[in-house]
Amino acid sequence: MKIRLSRVLGVIAAVWLGGAVAAPPAFAGGSVQPWPITLTIRTVPSLPGVRFVFDGIPIVTGPQGSTSVTEQHNFSAHSLTLADTKLSASGRQYTFVRWAGQRDPDQAFRPTVQGLPMRANYTVTASFAI
Numbered sequence: 001m002k003i004r005l006s007r008v009l010g011v012i013a014a015v016w017l018g019g020a021v022a023a024p025p026a027f028a029g030g031s032v033q034p035w036p037i038t039l040t041i042r043t044v045p046s047l048p049g050v051r052f053v054f055d056g057i058p059i060v061t062g063p064q065g066s067t068s069v070t071e072q073h074n075f076s077a078h079s080l081t082l083a084d085t086k087l088s089a090s091g092r093q094y095t096f097v098r099w100a101g102q103r104d105p106d107q108a109f110r111p112t113v114q115g116l117p118m119r120a121n122y123t124v125t126a127s128f129a130i
Contacts, residue, residue: 034072039116040123041080042066047094047128051083058083071118078116082126085111094128101125 043050046065051058054069055078061067085096101124102113116124 034074036070037073037118038068038070038121039078039080039118040066040068040121042123042125044125044127045094045130047087047089049089050087050126052126053079053081053083055079074118076118077114078118079112079114080116080124081112087128092130094130097127097129099124099126 039054041052041054041059041061043061043065048061048063048065050061050065052060052067057069059067059069080102082096087094096111098108099110099113100108101122102108102116104113104115107113113124
């Protein structure tokens, strides 16, 4: 019995067993079908109306202080920018402090993070001081 594993886009694409190829449905016909990936962006504390820009597209947090972006799985490097680093809400002043979950500690304290992946669902948090 001969076993051969090959990887395509980080997923096992096919298993060769004695001359027969068994492939997952996503790989049927030899084409790879992308799948949706969601990046969730939240604020701590939860602040509605916080403006972000993801790859040039404006997005805003909802009543629970979060928003999301869904794209097809890809290997591009994406960017996320906090539009305003100082906010006022409910008579309080909020100042951006740091990101969490953005995967690059060198960018944790910048209002823009570069190189975000869209390969698996995950959450990025923008933290604010009151």
